Amino acid sequence: MRVTYGRGHKAAKNTSGEKRARDQRRQLLQLVLCLVLFLTVFIGKGVFPEKIARTGPQLLAVIRANTDFRAAFAQLGRALSEQESVLGELGQFCVEVFAPGQDERLSAVPASVLWGERLSVSGDPENAAARYLRMEQLPESLRVDLKPQTVQAEPEPEPEPEPEPERKVGDVVQAVSVQGEELPENYSYEWLWLGDMETAEPVKGTVTSQFGYRDHPTIGRYAVHAGVDIGADAGEAVCAFADGTVKDVGEDSDFGKYLYIEHANGVTTFYSHCSRISAKAGEQVQVGQKVAEVGSTGKSTGPHLHFEVRLDGVRLDPMHYIRPEEG
Amino acid sequence: MLRWGRVEVTGGFLLLLAWLNYRDTQGLLLPALGAACIHELGHWAAIRLLGGCVDGLRLCAAGAEMRLSGSMSYCRELLCALAGPAVNLLLALAAARLGGERGFVFAGMNLALGCFNLLPLSVLDGGRCLVCVAEPLLGPDRMQQVQRIVDRAAAALVLVGGIVILGAGGNVTLLVIALWLCCVQGKGLLESCRKKGLSRGV
Numbered sequence: 001m002r003v004t005y006g007r008g009h010k011a012a013k014n015t016s017g018e019k020r021a022r023d024q025r026r027q028l029l030q031l032v033l034c035l036v037l038f039l040t041v042f043i044g045k046g047v048f049p050e051k052i053a054r055t056g057p058q059l060l061a062v063i064r065a066n067t068d069f070r071a072a073f074a075q076l077g078r079a080l081s082e083q084e085s086v087l088g089e090l091g092q093f094c095v096e097v098f099a100p101g102q103d104e105r106l107s108a109v110p111a112s113v114l115w116g117e118r119l120s121v122s123g124d125p126e127n128a129a130a131r132y133l134r135m136e137q138l139p140e141s142l143r144v145d146l147k148p149q150t151v152q153a154e155p156e157p158e159p160e161p162e163p164e165p166e167r168k169v170g171d172v173v174q175a176v177s178v179q180g181e182e183l184p185e186n187y188s189y190e191w192l193w194l195g196d197m198e199t200a201e202p203v204k205g206t207v208t209s210q211f212g213y214r215d216h217p218t219i220g221r222y223a224v225h226a227g228v229d230i231g232a233d234a235g236e237a238v239c240a241f242a243d244g245t246v247k248d249v250g251e252d253s254d255f256g257k258y259l260y261i262e263h264a265n266g267v268t269t270f271y272s273h274c275s276r277i278s279a280k281a282g283e284q285v286q287v288g289q290k291v292a293e294v295g296s297t298g299k300s301t302g303p304h305l306h307f308e309v310r311l312d313g314v315r316l317d318p319m320h321y322i323r324p325e326e327g
Numbered sequence: 328m329l330r331w332g333r334v335e336v337t338g339g340f341l342l343l344l345a346w347l348n349y350r351d352t353q354g355l356l357l358p359a360l361g362a363a364c365i366h367e368l369g370h371w372a373a374i375r376l377l378g379g380c381v382d383g384l385r386l387c388a389a390g391a392e393m394r395l396s397g398s399m400s401y402c403r404e405l406l407c408a409l410a411g412p413a414v415n416l417l418l419a420l421a422a423a424r425l426g427g428e429r430g431f432v433f434a435g436m437n438l439a440l441g442c443f444n445l446l447p448l449s450v451l452d453g454g455r456c457l458v459c460v461a462e463p464l465l466g467p468d469r470m471q472q473v474q475r476i477v478d479r480a481a482a483a484l485v486l487v488g489g490i491v492i493l494g495a496g497g498n499v500t501l502l503v504i505a506l507w508l509c510c511v512q513g514k515g516l517l518e519s520c521r522k523k524g525l526s527r528g529v
Contacts, residue, residue, distance in 0.1 A: 030338060034338075034342075068353075069353060069355060070353040070354075070355055070432055072435070073355070073431070073432045073433075073435030073436050073439065074428060074431040074432045074435055075431075075435065076431075076434070076435030076438055076439060077419070077422065077423050077430065077431030077432060077433065077434030077435035077436075077438070078423070078431045078434075078435075080419055080420065080423035080434050080435070080438060081423035081424060081426060081431070081434070086438070090438075090439075090442060093435070093439065097500055098488075098492050098497055098498065098500050098501045252428075253428065
């Protein structure tokens with residue numbers, strides 16, 4: 001029996017009757033809400049399947065905003081084991097979870113990198129925004145559809161040693177518009193000018209997976225691919241894309257054995273799934289120098305090199321800068 | 328609503344769980360659920376050890392709620408409230424010792440959960456501890472006022488922070504926490520109003 005508040009039997013009956021009516025109303029409302037949700041998804045999937053398939057990841061991107069919760073948790077746990085200042089690490093954890101991309105930490109790439117959702121690395125936000133030119137601001141004539149492997153030419157080397165004033169690092173060489181889902185922050189299909197530097201193919205082979213959205217081969221879902229996969233024989237030499245410094249060498253369950261090389265002008269390249277890394281962290285490397293060997297470590301279905309190019313943390317389509325299938 | 332012995336599970340809880348499971352691509356749901364279960368188990372064990380009796384456990388979209396029958400002394404209630412976060416912190420230490428990628432994730436999660444629950448808000452364990460410590464000194468009425476002020480200030484602060492972070496290009500995590508706080512506190516306020524209204528009607 002519920003509380004009666006001393007009004008006698010009749011009053012108590014009334015209150016319980018009212019309560020029941022209220023409960024029923026609430027349950028009816030919940031039922032209607034569930035029905036509406038169900039119908040939205042059901043009809044949506046039937047009528048505009050593509051649109052619905054696209055909203056999922058978009059919604060998720062808004063919710064997550066490039067936060068790698070797993071990495072944040074792992075880092076917190078690691079701090080605990082290393083007996084660092086846990087309070088400071090908790091503050092850092094809050095920054096990472098609530099406001100990703102606000103802190104610049106290119107050097108601290110966690111070992112627990114996950115597919116396409118690694119620690120967001122953002123440079124100066126204003127600069128990045130300026131570089132990350134949007135389609136809408138470009139004239140119609142400049143827009144081209146991305147056709148894989150139809151990059152006509154490499155950026156021509158400048159005749160003068162110093163770059164011409166009209167083309168600076170980060171300027172758009174060729175704007176690219178791609179139908180379908182918009183890329184997350186810090187990804188760009190555009191061909192941006194990386195500055196005047198001599199470059200080499202990281203490895204010769206067949207491109208097996210392009211930059212951008214694709215069905216991921218091992219996790220089996222539609223996910224963004226942060227670089228290109230170049231299939232080659234295991235043990236084949238992986239060469240440095242340009243002169244630079246080996247920033248980080250590591251190994252994890254996703255990318256296997258990997259390394260980062262930092263080049264001039266804020267350009268970074270990433271090489272993963274290697275069978276062996278021959279370069280050491282901190283080592284100076286020359287363009288074309290062997291730094292690793294092709295392998296199939298980490299989440300991989302066969303020997304290949306996963307190669308990424310970034311300009312100030314923005315992941316670019318490497319196919320603008322390399323031609324692994326020629327020669 | 329489902330009822331199973333003394334455990335109540337609301338539809339909202341199942342809906343949230345299903346959605347999280349569907350959307351959880353990083354495999355975080357299982358460790359998070361594990362940490363939450365261990366947290367509640369910590370409370371439960373402490374209550375049983377200290378002679379209390381758990382009347383029921385309610386799992387709803389806003390979290391887990393334990394109902395106690397009878398009253399406990401301040402000291403015992405304090406220990407019970409601290410038991411959940413304490414178990415989390417111990418487990419975090421153990422998991423971090425164990426190492427490994429999963430160990431670190433689990434450790435971080437436990438640490439975050441334990442610390443979050445120690446915030447001095449009335450709906451969290453920290454708030455209960457605050458009541459147990461300060462109520463004997465301030466008296467129930469003053470304590471209620473203090474608690475209300477702390478709750479509202481915290482909710483307002485988190486809400487403002489969440490909006491600022493969202494505006495600055497962050498994500499909605501903090502805003503969700505703020506909305507959750509407002510929701511839970513609003514519900515509590517509504518219940519206390521209803522109780523007051525009824526008692527006035529007598």
